[in-house]
Structures are given as C-alpha cells and as structure tokens.
Amino acid sequence: MLIIGALLLFRLVGYNFVFALNSANDAYAIPSGPFYHFLAALVFNNPLLTLIIVGSFLFWSLPSMIANTFMPIRSFFAWSFDRLMPEKLSEVDERFHSPVPAILLANVIIAALLIWSVYSSQFQILLA
Numbered sequence: 001m002l003i004i005g006a007l008l009l010f011r012l013v014g015y016n017f018v019f020a021l022n023s024a025n026d027a028y029a030i031p032s033g034p035f036y037h038f039l040a041a042l043v044f045n046n047p048l049l050t051l052i053i054v055g056s057f058l059f060w061s062l063p064s065m066i067a068n069t070f071m072p073i074r075s076f077f078a079w080s081f082d083r084l085m086p087e088k089l090s091e092v093d094e095r096f097h098s099p100v101p102a103i104l105l106a107n108v109i110i111a112a113l114l115i116w117s118v119y120s121s122q123f124q125i126l127l128a
Helices: 002-013 015-022 036-043 047-058 062-081 100-119 122-127
Strands: none
Touching: 002 015, 036 047, 062 100, 100 122
C-alpha cells in the first residue's frame, strides 16, 4: 500500500510538487510536516480512507520490532557459543528452550539505555 500510494502521489501531482513540499520555507503554514499521507488525508475528505492511511503508517513498525528484539539476544548467544563472550550466555533453559541468560543480559542493557536516553541529553547528542 505504501509503494502504491507513493506511485499514485507522483503520478497525480508530479515530482516538482513533492520536491516543493519537502523544501518548504517560512511561508508554509500547515502545522504538520508535508508528508504525502497527511496531504492525501486532507485532499480526500473520506473518514474511512483517512483511517486506512493513518493506520498503515501507525502500525508499520510492528513487524520490525520482532527482528530488532531478537537480534541482540541471538548475537549474545552466537558470540558466547564462539567463546567471544562468557559461556553462560549460551546456556539454553530446559523448560523454555531459550537462552535465558542472554535474554536477561539484553534486557539489562536495553533498560540501561532507556534510562540513559530519558534522563540525559547526551544520548541524543551521541545518537545524532
């Protein structure tokens, strides 16, 4: 739906219009960014279409969350299996069949990064 929407946008309004929107100056008075899904919701005053457009952008990150959650755990497990990290991280729980120590380590690191990002401005500076 995203690709079809982008193709329709460029077909209907043209490249120059999209370029002008993305290089807006002080005269641009709309309080939101000039994103094509926002403009499509304004042009077509249809609540169902607006809900579909907003919903598609609201939930686009859900599939990527799964991969981003498992990636550090798998890395810790693999590094431990290769003896680059302590062997404890490659232990698999008998009951759950998962590397619980690697999961706990990943959660501790993620929680520490979350606390650092909330309470310090240095995180944003480093990220930028």
